[in-house]
Amino acid sequence: MSESNLLVQTRASLPLDPTLITPLLHRPGVLDRRARIHTTLSKDPLFNKSVKAHLSYHQSQLRSLRIARALLNLKTSEKWSEEDWIEAIRQQDDPMGISLHQDAFVAVLKSQGSDAQWAHWKPLVEAGKVTGCYAQTELAHGSNVAGLETRATLFKDGKEWKFRVETPRTESVKWWIGGLGHLANHALVQAQLWIDGECKGPHLFVVPVRDIENHRPLPGVVVGNIGPKAYGGFSATDNGYLGLKDVTIPVDFMLSRYAGITPEGGYKAAKHSKLSYGSMVALRAGIPEAVGWVLAKGVTTAVRYCLVRRQFGGSMGPQGVLEGETAVVDYASVKFRLVPLLARTYATILTGRAFFDAYKAMLADLMKGETGGLGEIHTASTALKVCVTEDCVAGLEEARRACGGHGFSAHAGFGQWWANIVPSQTYEGDNYVLPQQITRHLLKTLAALHKNASHPLTPSTAYLRNITNRLWSSQRSPVITPSSWLKPEHQLAALQKRSVTLLLNLAAKLKAGKPWNAVTYDCHTLARAHAELYICTSFRSTVSALPDGQVKDFLTKLVNIHTLHTLVHSSLSDLLEAGYINPTQSRSLKEVYEKLVEGVTREEMVLGTDAFGFQDWELGVLGREDGGVYGGLWEEVRSEERGREAEEARQVWLSGRDGKAKL
């Protein structure tokens, strides 16, 4: 067997069939659907991904429009279900205008519009006549939604009530709106509702922005594309801007499932202020699972490539070709980067999935008027979003770097994946703004517990009860022998201690008179600690619930690695400073962690990544299942198109040689 096939060789001796793990990661039917849709799409060269890295921003925007159109047509001709349609969009591997149309415009219209409103828009949407976007952010306001300046003023036009919608100055022009740049003809606009000279706060309005027939901007509408983004990210999304001057819309274009306008032009407030919130966080609730899958691509690629890649330690063979070099995966410096990332990927996907199911259940309750679960879900969604986006973004880049020079090739895949998820740290709530909500919730709980030690707690905050224990501050970790660090209760107790300590420190700062704005950095630290505990707890409990056997044993190893990694890499100084662990315990913790990582075999790394179930078309050249990395890179550079480009470059370089004309 040739040297480059250590990957194939390793795969031949897996301890376990990866397809026994796969169903734990994916929702039922997902992989079959994925394969079926892929078969359909692969018939049309339009969907060929290999061109993407060669396009300019504008070309990429046009390709995205062509794809959106083709998908809309296929939806009809292939009689796709909603799930099929969403899968077909996801398969493009890029956020696109049409994704926002589906996930933001349609979803919000459906959940925030009244039944009558949805009945009006549904056929137009389904016929592909109405395409939309979600327009909240303005040039000068994003995080501060209450401070939006776009306004919708109720007025009477003859016998009819209408809204005049406008963006009063350049700074209030809507900005960053995905799908608005080229694709949408309608926008769901967040605007301050003004009635009788009184501002009722932000509400949602359907505003037609382009003509349904000729797709030209409507009168009073200034609309366009905000242009290229950092790192080539979101290059298939037509983020746009929208200025409105004296635009008039009918009164029932204000979404009114919850709040509304009476026939007399009065304001009808929502019954529960929380009701509309539940469905608005749908996008955020889906982020952890989604970015976890992107990290999965990166980790799979890196593990495969690092089994194929060899460097150092060989000797020159008879053909002047090096033999017997070390596969780079066998260097601790590679293993100690990739193994924790593999564990993180499982932690993220499984926690993200469990969380999303809980979110769905809460939503169903909400529809029945039960708002009890909202606080828990809100805090969890916020904490998870912050922690998971940061860790997956950092992890993906770490996996890329583990691939050395070739990781920096666009053909490796990492570049585009990373560039597309990196802004998830900013949108759906900036990662330094959201933590303040989590902190407020935890502080409120703390205050309630101080008043009443048996104040009811939700699962994710149950650990706070500990502070009512008089001995709390003198508690020490009971770990004596290193192997005790493998006991779930000791691991979680340490993470709980850390989170509570950070919370109390923050509370003390406020008590000492620091203003809120002066502790917002600490809020972020606290939110991460809370989220890390949440993830370790949830990951552990998902795996504990599995039937005994090899799958459970393997995943338990990953749970331990992930949890100990969290302890070693994020919690150590907090725990030592709190006196919860002593230097000896700290050293034994590291020792146990290192042993665990060292003990993970190549076979287990392949098992863990093969179990994700990726096909070659979902990954870049470095992630090829057969390890044919070098052949793959070679193919990428040797096409006719590349030849034409080389010839053009030659002529450009020759021209102007004598200080004369440029081409």
Add this chain to the structure above:
Amino acid sequence: MSESNLLVQTRASLPLDPTLITPLLHRPGVLDRRARIHTTLSKDPLFNKSVKAHLSYHQSQLRSLRIARALLNLKTSEKWSEEDWIEAIRQQDDPMGISLHQDAFVAVLKSQGSDAQWAHWKPLVEAGKVTGCYAQTELAHGSNVAGLETRATLFKDGKEWKFRVETPRTESVKWWIGGLGHLANHALVQAQLWIDGECKGPHLFVVPVRDIENHRPLPGVVVGNIGPKAYGGFSATDNGYLGLKDVTIPVDFMLSRYAGITPEGGYKAAKHSKLSYGSMVALRAGIPEAVGWVLAKGVTTAVRYCLVRRQFGGSMGPQGVLEGETAVVDYASVKFRLVPLLARTYATILTGRAFFDAYKAMLADLMKGETGGLGEIHTASTALKVCVTEDCVAGLEEARRACGGHGFSAHAGFGQWWANIVPSQTYEGDNYVLPQQITRHLLKTLAALHKNASHPLTPSTAYLRNITNRLWSSQRSPVITPSSWLKPEHQLAALQKRSVTLLLNLAAKLKAGKPWNAVTYDCHTLARAHAELYICTSFRSTVSALPDGQVKDFLTKLVNIHTLHTLVHSSLSDLLEAGYINPTQSRSLKEVYEKLVEGVTREEMVLGTDAFGFQDWELGVLGREDGGVYGGLWEEVRSEERGREAEEARQVWLSGRDGKAKL
């Protein structure tokens, strides 16, 4: 004064004139030269940077070639000095083929070629006839230079000695070679020298690859562009590949300042194996200062934008426009990100600069045959490279994120800067490979000290002498009152303790029988600790040497912030675990650090960033000196060209609406 002018307002009350600091950062004459060259270049629209974000990879490659040609022509017509020429290249703000020609090909040719060889190539280079690249890395080998497979075999052709140069298999094809993709007609090829069936290891050969006149590949040469890179980075560099089959070159195309071939076809080894090394690390030695300046751009942009950007806390004014909002720079979550980054930028630039001067001095000594300084410079260059590239890359992305959504616009600037420096973690020695050399050096020093307590030490390793102190392991930080943490000796002693502890832990692992490959992750941790200490020490001593006064006071604040940040954010758990500090000291350390950061005023942030001396053309829209951020973003999206694109997009979107033809 309008709200958006908090930046201008702040600038009006700076505690100090920034131009008093500027000369400490730049080498003499640099800013004047920069302005002069910029004036020349700004006459030609070819150099207009605003188009860059809109180009495809191929278009960007062509633009880079046109620029290279124009610069070569200007060099002659404007009678540029070498410094002018290098400045003109740098001003493009992108690594390009022509940069590699200058920094890698010309520089190595000059330093590794004999005087006679340089005399031969110099006129060809100066006439712009010969353009070159530095071709070391192969498809399957980068880090392992000794394992390169390209070979140059000495043979006799009639009466003349010649080399046959070849890449024996696909895996040995040269890859990633900057400037080779389109621009170079010569390559400096690292190849195994074979004489009489014996391999003498890698040597450098000038290999003509394209015809000087028609620029077509020469016989036996397969050459081309390796294509787009991750994140849109290096899009102006034509990284290329090179396959060689039976290519013959004259014997004196082997660079022979040090090693050479005798007239009889024998091998003449270099006198000192180290001699050639000194100049080969020139590129690496320049990295810290260079990436420090890129971080400076990011920090300047973020500080300026965060003074202009306001979010929350205002109230709706009479025009329906928000007033009195908090400038985001005033949130701790922003300040605690940006202030340490400002300090890091100064630490990096000043340390990088001092190091480069030391490197130059060592090189001069080396030319005189004094090799004594090499070890120190080698270890320092390696440690600095690893630490600084990681910290500046991470810092730049952190600065970008601090700008919220607009930080993700290509017009902000960050994207391209980051994409271009991120591979600095990989090239010129991968950041997990280099640390092993540092570790070996430190271990050797340790062993020598164990044998002989007065073994002579270099400045950067002098701190290791501490281990010869019998009381070493029981030493504790003497800090009692929090303010003692501001004493340089206490700060540096703690960093020294940490570095030594990590070194001893690593040595203990090896002693306990761990193989080298199993500690390579620890090598990286150790190298960082060593480098962090180096930077804090050097930064401190540069600033201490300044005359007393306001400038020194301001910079001393930055030194303290940088050093305490290093202690708090990278060293705390190590110090607590080592028992060097106790929990109380840990808390007081944090407290002092927080107070320092909180004490930095807006004015000082503007002072520190204005002192970098950037002009608007060097930064993106968010970094505008006048704070005209929103107007700038608005201008970017409203050109004729963007209008044409919108119209094209409209037609693409309309076409195929009825499931028919695509455009």
